[in-house]
Amino acid sequence: MPAPAFARRQLLNLALIVAGATSATMLCVAPLPAQADTPTDQLVIGFSMNNLLSLDPANATGLDVSEIFANVYDPLVVLDATNPRQVLPALAERWEMDGKRLRFTLRKGAKFQSGNPVTAEEAAWSLHRVLKLNLALATVWKSYGYTKDNVEKLIRAEDPQTLVIEFAEPSDPRLVLYTLATSVSAVVLDRKVVMANEKGGDLGAAWLVNHTAGSGAFKLDEWRAKEVLLASRFDDHWRGPAKMRRIVWRHMSESQSLRLMLERGDLDVATGMAPSDIEALKTQPKVRAQSVQRGTIYYVAAQSKDGPFADKRVRLALRHLIDHDGINKTVMPHFGVLNQRPVQLGLAVTLPQPGYKLDVARAKALLAEAGFPKGFKTTIRAVAEPPFTHIATNLQATLAQAGIEASIITGTGNLVYGAMRERKFDLIVGRGGGGAEPHPYSSLRSLVYNPDNSDAAKLTNFQGWRTGFQSIALNDLIDKALLEPNEDKQLKMYQDAQRLYEQEVGGIQPVSQMVETVLLRSDIQGYQSHPSATTRLHGVSKQR
Secondary structure, eight states: OOOOHHHHHHHHHHHHHHTOOOHHHHHTOSSOOSOOOOOTTEEEEEEOOTTOOOOOTTTOOSTHHHHHHHHHOOOSEEEOSSSTTSEEESSEEEEEEOSSEEEEEEOTTOBOTTSOBOOHHHHHHHHHHHHHHTOGGGHHHHHTTOOTTTHHHHEEEEETTEEEEEOSSOOOHHHHHHHHHHOGGGSOOOHHHHHHTOOTTOTTHHHHTSOOOOOSSEEEEEEETTTEEEEEEOTTOTTOOOSOSEEEEEEOOOHHHHHHHHHHTSOSEEOSOOHHHHHHHTTOTTEEEEEEEEEEEEEEEEOOSSSGGGSHHHHHHHHHTSOHHHHHHHTOTTTEEEOOSSSOTTSTTOOOOOOOOOOHHHHHHHHHHTTOTTOOEEEEEEESSTTHHHHHHHHHHHHHTTTOEEEEEEEOHHHHHHHHHTTOOSEEEEEEOOOSSSSHHHHHHHHTOOSOOSGGGOOTTOHHHHHTOOOHHHHHHHHHHHHOOOHHHHHHHHHHHHHHHHHHTOSEEEEEEEEEEEEEETTEESOOOOTTSOOOOTTOEEOO
């Protein structure tokens, strides 16, 4: 159970002291003082907490939260960090699957941090809770056909060690298994602790915003939003005690501050740094870089339901006005790699790149054919941070060459993606896609699929719906591919879906696939950044 408030505060203050000076102080120091290494038994990580808004597994969105959840909670299964298509045991030591259900056998002896035993009842209840609350993380389960009304019947404990997940509707069992391994919503909660903190029938939702109730290798001590999150080792973890006694996640959004603190030794790990700072640190003997490719895709989205981009010819002109090569060579190093397909790279179904190039003459001809010989005015929305703003600026310049006058609107994610969810935008430079699951349906469903294009449908979880682009033939092909039992036929269907999307010029134009570059002090051992952002720190140590 969490330490008393006074003790937690002492831990927090100590962590802030050992983690080093504030960013403002750091920027005033010249030359740098002698190195002050972090404690041998603590791992200090600098990253942006701007999108870390909740610790509730039913409502914690974004990549930023995934690493924290991977260490304070446990799921049933995990994906191998070096081969993400390989599913490995976690709380479930083995499983069986067929076209109708998944059956898990949970390991004996696993405990929550409270000391309560981990059982199949808690695993089932944790998924029930997600559907009953119907918050952000219910989306993926609803896409599989689960509802608050059917989930208790379909997901159930047969005995304390056996969990059965029956499919609500026909699906690819591998996709469901991948979701259980990657989604924050799939972690197992300590039901007794959560319900002891329930208020007004909220299933502990208010309490879980800034508390945890898991069985992970580290237990939450304290979280101060946009400041610091402290977690200490859980010695009774089923894998055995972690090598680090404490993890300190520090909120740091300025790349130069991250760089200086990593150079000093005040940080052990840093993410979210600008390419110039990454390149500078790669020359330092006591720092090394580790890059991992994620499934998320950077894109340019066009509002395709009405306005100029409702015309397929204008969307095709837009495709020819994106400088794919230039953006990926000058803007995306350490952020992404070229990908012009709505399916992540590295899968068996992924087609070779179509080779889209900047072609202003072709774009002008298409615009004239569509009735815009002199172009038109439009807007580009982008989150106010790199690489989004840099992509937007590049796009603004190439659009201007064809007579399209674009003004850039920057702001928070709510300003950008909020407008996208309301379908009130012209162009957006964004990042999305399923991505965490190494399965083509994950990306296609997120970026392409749109079962109901009416405004009243409010299918905001489908980015295809947000753009107003819909292809009935494409929807049908994606649906059929998901259920095709023959792997060769399924592969061809997914490839046909990519070709059809190219022909119909969808509302989302993929530009690059996300790459995250992590900078580490050279004495850090056992750190392996995970493609699904679920980086586990149980085996990390320091060699000094």
